[in-house]
Structures are given as C-alpha cells and as structure tokens.
Amino acid sequence: MADPLLRIEALHSGYGDAAVLHGIDLAIEEGSAVALLGRNGAGKSTLLKTILNAGPRVTGGRITLDGRDMGPLAPDARARAGLMLVPEDRRIFPHITVAENIALGAHAARPGVKPMTMDEIWALFPALVPFAARAGYALSGGQQQMVAVARGVIARPRLLLLDEPVEGLAPVIVDQMAGEIRRLHRDHGLTVLVTEQNLSFARAVTDQVHLIDSGQLVYSGSWHEFDADPTLKARYLAV
Numbered sequence: 001m002a003d004p005l006l007r008i009e010a011l012h013s014g015y016g017d018a019a020v021l022h023g024i025d026l027a028i029e030e031g032s033a034v035a036l037l038g039r040n041g042a043g044k045s046t047l048l049k050t051i052l053n054a055g056p057r058v059t060g061g062r063i064t065l066d067g068r069d070m071g072p073l074a075p076d077a078r079a080r081a082g083l084m085l086v087p088e089d090r091r092i093f094p095h096i097t098v099a100e101n102i103a104l105g106a107h108a109a110r111p112g113v114k115p116m117t118m119d120e121i122w123a124l125f126p127a128l129v130p131f132a133a134r135a136g137y138a139l140s141g142g143q144q145q146m147v148a149v150a151r152g153v154i155a156r157p158r159l160l161l162l163d164e165p166v167e168g169l170a171p172v173i174v175d176q177m178a179g180e181i182r183r184l185h186r187d188h189g190l191t192v193l194v195t196e197q198n199l200s201f202a203r204a205v206t207d208q209v210h211l212i213d214s215g216q217l218v219y220s221g222s223w224h225e226f227d228a229d230p231t232l233k234a235r236y237l238a239v
C-alpha cells in the first residue's frame with residue numbers, strides 16, 4: 001500500500017524535561033479531513049507543534065511526510081515540504097493590511113509550486129474582500145482567523161493543520177468558517193487536521209475523529225462509530 005501523506009510513529013515529545021506526548025501513532029491519508037479532539041491540556045497543540053518542529057522537543061519516534069523523514073528539518077523547511085500550521089493565537093501582523101498578511105504565506109510555497117494569486121484567495125474567501133486594505137489590528141477575532149487560514153493555504157500546502165480555529169468565535173462565524181474549511185477540503189482536495197473542542201464544528205468539517213488524552217491517542221474512528229459509543233464523550237471530552 002502507498003505511504004499515507006503523514007505518518008507519525010511512536011512519537012514522544014514535550015517541553016524541557018516534561019514529557020507530554022507518550023507514543024503517538026497516527027496516519028493521515030491524502031485528501032482526508034481528520035479531527036483531533038481532547039480536553040484542555042490533553043496534548044493537541046503539542047502534537048501539531050511537534051509535527052512542525054515549532055517548540056516541543058522530540059524524545060522518540062518518527063514523523064514522515066510522503067515517506068520522507070521530517071526529523072532533521074527546521075520549521076521553515078517543513079513548511080516548504082508542504083506542512084502548514086494555523087496556530088491557535090493566529091499571529092496576524094497588526095500594522096500591515098489583510099492582503100499583505102495573506103501574501104506573506106506565499107513564501108512557504110514548495111519548490112515548483114506556484115502559490116495562489118490574490119484573486120484566487122479572494123474567490124475562496126469572499127468575506128475578506130471588503131477588508132483587503134484594512135490593517136491587521138482593526139479586525140474582529142473571526143476576521144483574523146479567516147486571514148490566518150487564507151495565509152495558511154496561499155502556498156497550496158499538502159497538509160493544513162488548524163489549531164482550535166473557532167475557539168471564542170460567535171456561532172454565525174463558526175458556521176461561516178465551517179463552510180470555508182469544507183470547501184477547501186471537498187472542492188480543492190486539501191488534506192486537513194483540525195484540533196477542536198467544538199464538536200459540532202469538528203463534525204461539520206471532518207470525516208474521521210481521533211481522541212487524545214494525557215498525551216496518548218485513545219480512540220480513532222468515523223463520526224458514525226464515535227456516535228455509537230456515547231461513553232467516549234464523557235470519558236475523554238469535557239462536554
């Protein structure tokens with residue numbers, strides 16, 4: 001069988017001497033949309049950051065993208081290999097415009113891959129068009145999140161990692177964001193890994209669900225299978 005797009009094997013990582021992830025095994029197939037759910041502090045962000053080599057220290061295991069070992073690669077090299085993280089805190093630059101913030105993402109394009117044009121971006125995110133010339137500091141939380149996602153996809157990544165993309169956003173914005181992510185996945189074939197606490201959003205944008213608890217994957221299945229076992233929510237999610 002072909003390699004999955006991303007394969008994580010027996011991954012251990014943490015911060016300094018504090019171990020957080022304890023032997024994670026996870027395969028993400030090209031074209032899939034996958035949710036990673038878990039309580040506060042379960043290790044969701046740590047896993048995404050470890051995939052990007054953006055902070056946590058790896059103490060064991062392996063991450064491969066298309067069979068290529070990511071181990072020696074710095075974060076910028078991982079981005080240019082096709083991994084893109086939209087972090088929880090969005091990191092919008094306050095004193096440049098929306099268009100300029102988004103265009104910065106084009107620097108992560110893989111060799112031989114043309115980033116999207118701004119026209120393509122506006123077609124994908126029409127809600128941002130009226131704000132194209134607005135400074136980053138003058139955006140709402142929902143607008144900032146959409147800018148962060150647009151910046152994340154402009155380089156046409158192979159795998160988009162979204163860390164709690166709708167945390168703190170109003171329900172109408174959550175629905176809008178779900179529509180955008182679904183479109184990127186279904187119409188443009190983007191492979192997506194989303195961490196979330198918002199179950200209905202995660203359900204709307206993904207096909208498979210993994211649960212993480214105390215740094216270990218404790219469940220993997222379809223949403224249908226997840227729903228068939230109501231004890232999972234009580235055991236592993238704070239809902």
Ligand SMILES: Nc1ncnc2c1ncn2[C@@H]1O[C@H](COP(=O)(O)OP(=O)(O)OP(=O)(O)O)[C@@H](O)[C@H]1O
Pocket residue numbers: 015018020038039040041042043044045046047197
């Ligand atoms: N920079 C850091 N230095 C030390 N410990 C950290 C650091 N970042 C996170 N941790 C610890 O690692 C553990 C996992 O945190 P992580 O942020 O991965 O959880 P999470 O599942 O993403 O939680 P949340 O849903 O609250 O964002 C927690 O115990 C947290 O305190």
